[in-house]
Amino acid sequence: MKVKVSRKAHFNAAHRLFREDWTDEQNQDVFGKCNNPHFHGHNYELVVSVTGEIDPVTGFVMDMKVLKDLIKVEIEDAFDHKNLNLEVPEFSTLNPTAENIAVVIWHKLRPHIDATKQLEVVLYETPRNFVTFSGSGQ
DSSP states (O other): OEEEEEEEEEEEEEEOOOOTTSOHHHHHHHHGGGGOTTOEEEEEEEEEEEEEEOOTTTOOSSOHHHHHHHHIIIIIHHHTTEEHHHHOGGGSSSOOOHHHHHHHHHHHHGGGSOTTSEEEEEEESSSSOEEEEOOTTO
């Protein structure tokens, strides 16, 4: 029987959505206030879920303390109170949209979670705007 376990976390980060190869007008038309050249911030909420079989010995799908520590080291320490465009290497050439941030988070966590288990990342940029990524096949 498969069970999904989830851990919530959060981080605060600034970003600017823009493309260097576009004019200021194009960037403003597409990205609006998210194109602020002085950046702007969000209080991101993150839900990381792992789905798999329950271990008959421990009763866990995944030890939640291990998941908590993994999210802290790989995501919170890397993103919290950072300017994503300027301080997070993954976004040096990748526009830090919520979609791209969720994919980056998934790829940072995936190598640390047993390959037999499914990984899902839900990232809330605002309480009403969120994205979900469950891997390349989704």
